[in-house]
Amino acid sequence: MIEVSDLSRSYANSRAPVISGLSFSVRRGEILWVAGPSGSGKTTLLNVLGLLSTANSGEYRIDGQEMLGAPQQVRARSRRDVVSTVFQRGNLFAHLSAVDNVLVGMHPKERSVAEASLAAVGMAGRERQPAGLMSGGEQGRVAIARATARRTPVLLADEPVSGLDDANASAVLQLLEQAGASGVAVVVVSHDPRVGPIASATLTLPARQAA
């Protein structure tokens, strides 16, 4: 589903690339754990995979289609239909209800889809509660419901268990595992070793050399 070949990304203010010569692939049903120390480029890679930024060189194909040089409208369509991201710390709107958070970026008519997605993460009955009044683990579940509601074939997660206790982390990891089992290609970026047991493969980014 995802094929990355010789990918490099540098920022304008630094000569040394943040990620350099990366190659890997993730099939449907697989969970790739991207590990590495702080500053090694995990979020940078996730932003490229999520089509939020691009790379300087290399190839990135989703389902056979090259993305790096693709026209803006192709990237925008894939961002909407193909790739979903669970952002670090959930990125929920605190004042919006759980269901309205899930509906961000969806058609309001899809409310029943959003509710089903919340039920699937164990949040049935909590749809109307503002996200800001939920625990970290509950917010993590709503974030996963939001990312999985559109049923995209690629799911990316940025530090989904950071700051969660073991019980909540294991609930969130189980949901990611279920997404994988349903045939989604999952990439989890995390420095947290608790991700290890659900991963089908691990990519460890090297510590960055001083620029």
Ligand SMILES: Nc1ncnc2c1ncn2[C@@H]1O[C@H](COP(=O)(O)OP(=O)(O)OP(=O)(O)O)[C@@H](O)[C@H]1O
């Ligand atoms: N927009 C940017 N402009 C310039 N440099 C950036 C930008 N974003 C990240 N960097 C630099 O790229 C390097 C990698 O950052 P990145 O956030 O990808 O690492 P990370 O592995 O996700 O780190 P952490 O685990 O601490 O979140 C860092 O040195 C950072 O300062």
